[in-house]
Amino acid sequence: MRDLLHLAWRYLAYHRAKTVVLVLSIALILYVPIGLRVLVRQARAELASRAASTPLILGAKGSPLELVLKVLYAGRQDPPLMRYGEAERVAKSGLAQAIPLYIRYRAQGDPIIGTTLDYFAFRGLRIAEGRQMTRLGDCVAGAEVARRRGLRPQDAVVSSAENLFDVGGAYPLKMRLTGILAPTGTPDDRVIFADLKTTWVIEGLAHGHQDLSRPEAAAGVLARKGANVIGNASVVEYNEVTDDNIASFHFHGDPAAYPITAVIALPRDEKAATLLMGRYEGAAAAHQILRPIEVIEDLLRTVLAVEKFVVAALALVGATTLATATLVFLLSLRLRRREMETLVKLGASRGRIAALVASEIAGVVGAAAVLAALFTWATAAAGANLLRRFLIE
Amino acid sequence: MRLWWLTLGGLALVLALIPACSPRKITPAPARKPVVYTTNYPLAYFAERIAGDAADVRFPAPPGVDPAYWEPETSVIEAYQQADLVLLNGAGYEKWVERATLAASRLVNTSAAFEADYIPLKDAVTHSHGPEGQHTHAGFAFTTWLDPHLAQRQAEAIREALMRLMPERAADFEENLRALAADLAGLDRELKRITAGGRPLLASHPVYQYLERRYGLDLVSFHWEPDQMPAPGEWRRLERLLKRRPARLMLWEAEPLEEVRNRLAGYGVVVVVFDACANRPAQGDFLTVMRENLARLERALAD
Amino acid sequence: MIRICDLDFAYPNGPFRLRLPELQLPRGTHAAFIGPSGSGKTTLLFLLGGVLTPRAGHIWAGELEITALEEASRRDFRLRRIGMVFQEFELIEYLTVRDNILLPYRLCRRLRLNGAVVRRAEALAEKVALGDKLDRFVDCLSFGERQRVGLCRALVIEPELVLADEPTAGLDPASKALVVEALLGYARSSGATLVMVTHDGDLLPHFDQVIDLGSFQEAKP
Numbered sequence: 001m002r003d004l005l006h007l008a009w010r011y012l013a014y015h016r017a018k019t020v021v022l023v024l025s026i027a028l029i030l031y032v033p034i035g036l037r038v039l040v041r042q043a044r045a046e047l048a049s050r051a052a053s054t055p056l057i058l059g060a061k062g063s064p065l066e067l068v069l070k071v072l073y074a075g076r077q078d079p080p081l082m083r084y085g086e087a088e089r090v091a092k093s094g095l096a097q098a099i100p101l102y103i104r105y106r107a108q109g110d111p112i113i114g115t116t117l118d119y120f121a122f123r124g125l126r127i128a129e130g131r132q133m134t135r136l137g138d139c140v141a142g143a144e145v146a147r148r149r150g151l152r153p154q155d156a157v158v159s160s161a162e163n164l165f166d167v168g169g170a171y172p173l174k175m176r177l178t179g180i181l182a183p184t185g186t187p188d189d190r191v192i193f194a195d196l197k198t199t200w201v202i203e204g205l206a207h208g209h210q211d212l213s214r215p216e217a218a219a220g221v222l223a224r225k226g227a228n229v230i231g232n233a234s235v236v237e238y239n240e241v242t243d244d245n246i247a248s249f250h251f252h253g254d255p256a257a258y259p260i261t262a263v264i265a266l267p268r269d270e271k272a273a274t275l276l277m278g279r280y281e282g283a284a285a286a287h288q289i290l291r292p293i294e295v296i297e298d299l300l301r302t303v304l305a306v307e308k309f310v311v312a313a314l315a316l317v318g319a320t321t322l323a324t325a326t327l328v329f330l331l332s333l334r335l336r337r338r339e340m341e342t343l344v345k346l347g348a349s350r351g352r353i354a355a356l357v358a359s360e361i362a363g364v365v366g367a368a369a370v371l372a373a374l375f376t377w378a379t380a381a382a383g384a385n386l387l388r389r390f391l392i393e
Numbered sequence: 394m395r396l397w398w399l400t401l402g403g404l405a406l407v408l409a410l411i412p413a414c415s416p417r418k419i420t421p422a423p424a425r426k427p428v429v430y431t432t433n434y435p436l437a438y439f440a441e442r443i444a445g446d447a448a449d450v451r452f453p454a455p456p457g458v459d460p461a462y463w464e465p466e467t468s469v470i471e472a473y474q475q476a477d478l479v480l481l482n483g484a485g486y487e488k489w490v491e492r493a494t495l496a497a498s499r500l501v502n503t504s505a506a507f508e509a510d511y512i513p514l515k516d517a518v519t520h521s522h523g524p525e526g527q528h529t530h531a532g533f534a535f536t537t538w539l540d541p542h543l544a545q546r547q548a549e550a551i552r553e554a555l556m557r558l559m560p561e562r563a564a565d566f567e568e569n570l571r572a573l574a575a576d577l578a579g580l581d582r583e584l585k586r587i588t589a590g591g592r593p594l595l596a597s598h599p600v601y602q603y604l605e606r607r608y609g610l611d612l613v614s615f616h617w618e619p620d621q622m623p624a625p626g627e628w629r630r631l632e633r634l635l636k637r638r639p640a641r642l643m644l645w646e647a648e649p650l651e652e653v654r655n656r657l658a659g660y661g662v663v664v665v666v667f668d669a670c671a672n673r674p675a676q677g678d679f680l681t682v683m684r685e686n687l688a689r690l691e692r693a694l695a696d
Numbered sequence: 697m698i699r700i701c702d703l704d705f706a707y708p709n710g711p712f713r714l715r716l717p718e719l720q721l722p723r724g725t726h727a728a729f730i731g732p733s734g735s736g737k738t739t740l741l742f743l744l745g746g747v748l749t750p751r752a753g754h755i756w757a758g759e760l761e762i763t764a765l766e767e768a769s770r771r772d773f774r775l776r777r778i779g780m781v782f783q784e785f786e787l788i789e790y791l792t793v794r795d796n797i798l799l800p801y802r803l804c805r806r807l808r809l810n811g812a813v814v815r816r817a818e819a820l821a822e823k824v825a826l827g828d829k830l831d832r833f834v835d836c837l838s839f840g841e842r843q844r845v846g847l848c849r850a851l852v853i854e855p856e857l858v859l860a861d862e863p864t865a866g867l868d869p870a871s872k873a874l875v876v877e878a879l880l881g882y883a884r885s886s887g888a889t890l891v892m893v894t895h896d897g898d899l900l901p902h903f904d905q906v907i908d909l910g911s912f913q914e915a916k917p
Binding site for chain 3 (some may be wrong): 006010013014342343345347349352
Binding site (some may be wrong): 091097098099100116117118120121131132133134135136138195197246247249250251 | 464467470471474488491492493494495496497498499
């Protein structure tokens, strides 16, 4: 057997161009459907587990999938916003714990999720290095973001201006990175977390500036109406929260009217979930409440349907390729008739010759299988990234 | 040959490993006494009374600090983050909470039930940005607990929160609350009796709004600090006021400077210390401090 | 010793017919088959080697009757006991010189390829001036070199019977000398029987026995 394998190996090595083409084409035929299958399975597992661990999502009416992907993966599509007051309403109802999320701003491309500490408890996020954020302007980074950007606690993270020309809108806020989260293998590794209120500071809804009632800020005063001082554009606004200026940070208007992206609702029990969902039913409702797993299953059904179609097409291509490969083999056997005769003359049996050819085929198929397995392994490793590219961003 | 089997084995292994994934494990927290943090002393006192030994009640502000203007350090905020329950006074009392990161689900605003009855501040300076800017309301008076009736409602909110945390201790909490409510009702009766005369009063600081409303006091507030001599303009304001309203008592949160006391005596105005007890007293507790307040007020009114 | 008795052979579709009533080659004989083209020299060689089977008659190699063997045994016998040198070399293009020489060991389960065999193959190659070409592929060798590879392959199994089919045809004098020297040298030193088909009259003095198949057939009309 070893001798035959040696001869087979010699044959394949001698005809390396032909061998490589054969191995590659068979490897691809094996890999493409398996890789696709792995990818789809991974997609299902990943999407389903993330969705299943998130009981209810409340958001403004709009595309359910957009909302769910935004909440679960901080996707790029921005669903319509809702008011913070609705989160308070859910919490006050006693039916569910409400975790507000404001996912709108980014820091150098990485999403900033504004939320409360409840999110950390809910997702089981743990600080691996540094400490938890404690105040406005603090943030913590997911493990992957920190690794990729080389962030350490006490580094500065600057939020990106949403629009350069929107002077009244989001200013870049220099945030203080207080901690880095332990890796979870979930999308939470790839985001930056800040207090919900900090994202409102980014938005300009809360801010800190000179005390206008003090004499040194006189230049910034536009008008005084009774006890109200109106500031002009020269008022020095702080773009960073420090221990010295934190006390000057304050909110304008009613926080209940402030924007958030969504609320993760953790219902007390199944009955509370049903009651809560009932509240947002009806075409006139301004909000939608979703069970993420249902939305994701819808998506998966589509993915599976597409997969079936693709696999059918691939089966056809595969059959064609295998037929071609067989033809190549048969033709090469004809070309090798003299070689076979030589072997017979030397005393090789038909069985021995057949085994030699079989070894060659096994070598090609085996190499193709190994290659396909490597491709599949690479796909599985890169799968999460691919999925994010295609499905979420 | 071996090489081939190794390759095939490796291939099988690779394929077998692909679907493997590691589910996240959740370890339950070990049972321990729930930790309750508060943002002022009265809430801590109420919580201690109601919880008894069922919870570990903590109020970490250093002595001498007014919790309403306190900015806790990072380590203290982290301690608040670890709490099972954080009791807030509400009415805009704890400004630092607005700027701190805490778990919203563990915050309980003890005055939420009477939000509508908050007393708006009258003479505070506000600001807005540009003529169209959103107007910031001046805020509310926040010493709600000086009205024993409101204090009792805050205590009830504390009982609710503790019950949600430890439903099995509900009966104890109920009983403890009843005792506390009786004490607060006693204060209320006393205050009603003492203030029945309806005489005009002065206050060094606007902190007694809820007391004023509940007992129909005729009260005018200044912005005088116990450790400072008021500016001459303030004294002229007092003179003008006394001409229209012959007030004979001035409530102070703490003992003023000796010279201030004497100068007030010159106008026939007697200093009465009525401690709001926002921070933990050096001696006694909330109830004894309030009873001393009442005793001082009663003595002064009787003179 | 080789013994042939009443041999009768014909190709399935062709007029050629070989009949040989009797032939004996004692053990250790160096015999040459000569004769004009088409007289059956190569056919007889292949019959002796068991590559072809006769219609009738018997061939013995020593005590073993080749013609009575099963196909598999005959192949086995050929691989292990007979060294065949072919006119057209019958080399495998995708194998190196070394692998071509060792090919019998790869084809026969009962031959064990070990270090001694490899050393023997290398020594053989050295002897026929192929020592520096062991790792070349055969298609970059000269005509004469290829024949020497075929020769080495025949001798590496240390056969007791060497059958060579015009091993010197078309070779330059130097190659021819090397091949003949190697064949005769082997036969002499090992005591093996050597049967060579040749057209080359110069070589006949080296042989104990010269069998002219042309005259042989003519002698038996």
